[in-house]
Amino acid sequence: MIDPGNIFRVFIVIPEVLTSVFTNTSVPSRRGINPPRHYPTGGSVATTHPILEVRQLTHRVNPGNESLTILRDIELAIETGESAAIVGRSGSGKTTLLGLMAGLDTPTEGAVSLDGEVISQMDEDDRARMRAHRVGFVFQSFQLLPSLTALENVMLPLELASHPSPAHQARELLERVGLGERLQHTPRQLSGGEQQRVAIARAFAAQPRVLFADEPTGNLDNDTGQAVSDLLMALNREQGTTLVMVTHDEQLAERCQRRFSIEAGRLSEPGLASAMEVDE
Numbered sequence: 663m664i665d666p667g668n669i670f671r672v673f674i675v676i677p678e679v680l681t682s683v684f685t686n687t688s689v690p691s692r693r694g695i696n697p698p699r700h701y702p703t704g705g706s707v708a709t710t711h712p713i714l715e716v717r718q719l720t721h722r723v724n725p726g727n728e729s730l731t732i733l734r735d736i737e738l739a740i741e742t743g744e745s746a747a748i749v750g751r752s753g754s755g756k757t758t759l760l761g762l763m764a765g766l767d768t769p770t771e772g773a774v775s776l777d778g779e780v781i782s783q784m785d786e787d788d789r790a791r792m793r794a795h796r797v798g799f800v801f802q803s804f805q806l807l808p809s810l811t812a813l814e815n816v817m818l819p820l821e822l823a824s825h826p827s828p829a830h831q832a833r834e835l836l837e838r839v840g841l842g843e844r845l846q847h848t849p850r851q852l853s854g855g856e857q858q859r860v861a862i863a864r865a866f867a868a869q870p871r872v873l874f875a876d877e878p879t880g881n882l883d884n885d886t887g888q889a890v891s892d893l894l895m896a897l898n899r900e901q902g903t904t905l906v907m908v909t910h911d912e913q914l915a916e917r918c919q920r921r922f923s924i925e926a927g928r929l930s931e932p933g934l935a936s937a938m939e940v941d942e
Contacts, residue, residue, distance in 0.1 A: 711778050712739040713904045714763060714872060719772030721758060732758050734927040736772070740920065742871075745898050745905040747915035750924035756908040757876060759924065763906065764797055764874045765789040777871050794822055798865035798903070800894070802877035804857040806849040806864075812836060812856075813845040816864045823868045835863040839893055855886035859893065866897055873898075875907035879914060891917065 719736040722729050732755045740746050750756045761767050763774055765781045766789075774782040777796055781789055798819075806815045813832050820828035836845055839859040849857050858878065865873055878894060879887035891914045898905040905918070915921050922931050 713742040713777055714738070714740040714906065715775040716763060717773045719762065719769045719774065721762060722770045732927055736929045738922070738929060740904060740906060742904055743902045744920055745895065745918040746920035746922065747918040748908045748922045748924055749910070749912070749915050754924045755927045756924045759929070760874055760876060760906065760908050764799070765793055794819070795868065796871040798868065798870035798873040800861050800865045800873065800875040800878045802880040804849070804861045806857055806860055808849050811846045811848055812841060812852065812860045815860055816867050819864060819868050825868070832863070832867060835867055836860070839863045854882055855889060858882060858890050862890070862893055862897070866901060866903065869901065870903060872904045872906060875905065877909055878907060879909070879911050887911065
């Protein structure tokens with residue numbers, strides 16, 4: 663059972679298993695990567711359904727002999743290209759929900775659909791292939807591989823997806839995020855803001871249908887956090903990538919088209935409720 667308070671680090675913290683976010687295999691080095699089987703990407707194909715849909719989701723964990731309900735009866739639908747923020751106190755369940763929507767875990771009850779497919783019914787191999795081709799991730803603690811350069815970190819998901827020109831695409835993305843002069847720098851040679859920009863470039867590298875961000879400005883000072891927020895929102899608009907994030911940053915949340923609040927495991931959309939009251 664994945665610890666809900668540590669749902670992302672269990673896949674990322676050990677460098678050799680970084681790729682379990684993208685595949686269900688370990689990759690010992692950047693060279694000689696065996697790409698996963700072909701898994702169709704969403705690309706820019708028009709859809710008649712929400713890109714992300716959660717229905718009657720409940721999630722429980724069992725610490726010791728007790729059953730603890732983390733999320734209760736969650737209903738959520740997000741359209742292609744939308745930006746959405748989920749806010750809530752620490753321990754409210756928002757990171758757990760993000761992980762379930764991204765296919766890093768499966769709910770106790772209910773269903774999660776991404777790009778028209780019910781990922782909560784997939785096995786881990788299929789969920790891993792789905793993540794490799796349709797999902798991007800940005801983490802609070804950057805989660806870059808320390809032994810790789812900025813360029814190599816961004817190339818990694820491209821190589822796993824068998825991209826024909828990983829170095830060229832990675833270089834273009836790093837130039838787009840303002841790091842064209844830092845291509846050969848390792849993470850320890852970069853500032854916190856620069857590391858997060860590398861992480862954002864990596865997240866957008868495979869042109870994901872949905873990008874999930876876990877506290878993307880949480881480890882940054884105000885000015886750097888603002889710059890990272892600007893970059894996320896700009897790339898969301900430019901690429902049409904659906905952006906779903908959890909954050910304590912109210913300013914960042916207010917910039918999103920949708921703002922959800924989670925409390926005691928229950929999700930609400932305060933802005934939607936207010937709009938409905940005005941219509942009435």
